[in-house]
Amino acid sequence: MNLLQELWGSSLGRKYVMAVTGACLFLFAVGHMVGNLQVFLGAEPLNAYAHLLQSSPKLLWCARLTLLVIVILHVGSAVALTLENRAARPVAYVQARYEGSSLASRTMLLSGLILGCFVVFHLLHYTVRMPAVNLTGKDFADFQHTLADGTVCPDVYRMMIVGFSHRLVALFYAVGVTLLCFHLGHGVGAMFQSLGLKNRVWGSVVDRAAWVAAGVLWLGYLSIPVAVQLGLGKEVLP
Amino acid sequence: MRVRLKVWRQKHAHRPGGFHTYETPELNPNMSFLEMLDVVNEELTQRGEEPIAFDHDCREGICGTCSLVINGKPHGPHRGVATCQTYLRSFRDGDEIVVEPFRAKAFPLIKDLIVSRKAFDHIIQAGGFVSVRTGSAPDANALPIPKPDADRAMDAAQCIGCGACVAACKNASAMLFVAAKVSHLALLPQGKVERERRARAMVQAMEAAGFGGCSVTGSCEAVCPKEISLEFIARLNREYGRALLKGPN
Numbered sequence: 001m002n003l004l005q006e007l008w009g010s011s012l013g014r015k016y017v018m019a020v021t022g023a024c025l026f027l028f029a030v031g032h033m034v035g036n037l038q039v040f041l042g043a044e045p046l047n048a049y050a051h052l053l054q055s056s057p058k059l060l061w062c063a064r065l066t067l068l069v070i071v072i073l074h075v076g077s078a079v080a081l082t083l084e085n086r087a088a089r090p091v092a093y094v095q096a097r098y099e100g101s102s103l104a105s106r107t108m109l110l111s112g113l114i115l116g117c118f119v120v121f122h123l124l125h126y127t128v129r130m131p132a133v134n135l136t137g138k139d140f141a142d143f144q145h146t147l148a149d150g151t152v153c154p155d156v157y158r159m160m161i162v163g164f165s166h167r168l169v170a171l172f173y174a175v176g177v178t179l180l181c182f183h184l185g186h187g188v189g190a191m192f193q194s195l196g197l198k199n200r201v202w203g204s205v206v207d208r209a210a211w212v213a214a215g216v217l218w219l220g221y222l223s224i225p226v227a228v229q230l231g232l233g234k235e236v237l238p
Numbered sequence: 239m240r241v242r243l244k245v246w247r248q249k250h251a252h253r254p255g256g257f258h259t260y261e262t263p264e265l266n267p268n269m270s271f272l273e274m275l276d277v278v279n280e281e282l283t284q285r286g287e288e289p290i291a292f293d294h295d296c297r298e299g300i301c302g303t304c305s306l307v308i309n310g311k312p313h314g315p316h317r318g319v320a321t322c323q324t325y326l327r328s329f330r331d332g333d334e335i336v337v338e339p340f341r342a343k344a345f346p347l348i349k350d351l352i353v354s355r356k357a358f359d360h361i362i363q364a365g366g367f368v369s370v371r372t373g374s375a376p377d378a379n380a381l382p383i384p385k386p387d388a389d390r391a392m393d394a395a396q397c398i399g400c401g402a403c404v405a406a407c408k409n410a411s412a413m414l415f416v417a418a419k420v421s422h423l424a425l426l427p428q429g430k431v432e433r434e435r436r437a438r439a440m441v442q443a444m445e446a447a448g449f450g451g452c453s454v455t456g457s458c459e460a461v462c463p464k465e466i467s468l469e470f471i472a473r474l475n476r477e478y479g480r481a482l483l484k485g486p487n
């Protein structure tokens with residue numbers, strides 16, 4: 001208990017929390033992208049994969065709650081640190097150049113909070129499947145698919161195609177993932193720094209790798225709405 | 239050459255301050271920035287006005303007393319150079335130069351461009367020392383220290399404690415300063431003994447003083463007159479984590 005108190009009690013400790021939870025969220029983002037990319041394999045593989053993830057409600061909720069706790073810790077430490085950081089400079093400079101710092105590094109809270117709003121929309125769109133937010137006039141909950149073994153499951157493939165066929169929604173996703181990658185480009189490198197996992201030999205490699213990883217995620221995530229806009233899966237569209 | 243100075247003037251902490259503009263007399267481009275302030279002050283004194291208060295001591299870049307945020311950057315335009323080693327030839331004839339004091343809650347303003355950097359002393363008092371008796375200087379090679387460790391410790395020991403890292407950081411964080419001190423001592427055998435206690439105590443003192451946290455923007459490294467590397471902050475993060483896991487002793 002003492003250790004936890006000390007951990008949360010110092011800015012370095014809260015940065016550890018932010019880094020570890022950030023690492024979990026980054027890994028989730030990678031896994032989620034790889035899963036989603038199966039849309040390029042067609043309806044059957046994607047729906048079978050989605051069905052596998054949803055087949056055990058207990059496990060599913062376990063994973064969802066874990067993610068929720070991680071997000072709360074990540075955002076909580078970010079907000080606490082930002083408030084302290086603001087308080088540390090009560091009188092602002094008239095001229096401030098913030099020499100040597102990147103835009104991404106200075107706007108992590110902003111990019112994070114907008115990203116949070118995007119995630120809420122994304123959950124309403126594809127997880128809760130609230131018809132009002134998908135702008136296509138369809139109810140995604142009605143989409144059913146029969147797998148090769150005869151099980152009936154939600155048609156995630158059709159949901160994705162129909163969802164991204166709306167130009168505005170696709171554009172919004174493009175903005176969302178761009179922001180995500182902007183956040184990760186700085187965040188992944190900073191995570192290593194905060195945990196003390198950087199040194200002069202590979203510190204700059206870590207920083208560069210962070211932007212490469214962010215770029216790969218950006219391409220991966222962006223490829224889906226772009227492909228749908230260019231005609232992927234148009235046979236399922238009405 | 240001549241320049242126009244826009245300088246922050248403030249009688250003391252409890253009076254509101256503001257910028258005053260001064261046209262300098264003809265200056266020699268090989269004057270240092272501080273010598274230029276001396277010249278301006280001489281004129282002010284002759285006119286019966288209060289001279290601009292600013293911190294300085296060695297004027298050769300080794301004591302860490304000079305400060306100033308010059309055109310938005312602590313210690314002026316160059317990398318790895320302190321204000322006292324900045325020369326007017328780095329500016330152009332007719333330039334307007336904005337001079338502000340270091341701004342941080344932990345560095346309260348005393349007068350004009352002078353701020354109190356006592357908070358750094360408190361951090362050093364908390365753990366920036368080796369408490370065993372070291373006696374007189376040991377014979378060379380009596381205490382073997384690997385060359386890379388010695389080099390790295392000396393890189394960290396270059397910190398002159400000027401506070402530019404705090405002034406430059408958007409969070410007014412003192413992490414680079416504390417990191418330099420903690421790393422310097424933790425890398426050497428005399429300092430290793432107390433490394434956990436030191437990391438913990440210095441971090442506590444840093445936070446008690448009201449400095450912000452590190453968000454890895456790298457501004458501190460970019461303005462440090464001794465070019466202390468961000469690598470040392472990673473080391474401090476490591477040292478502190480280690481101290482937490484070992485528990486208080």
Ligand code: FES
Binds near residue numbers: 297301303304
């Ligand atoms: S006056 Fe000593 S370092 Fe500048």
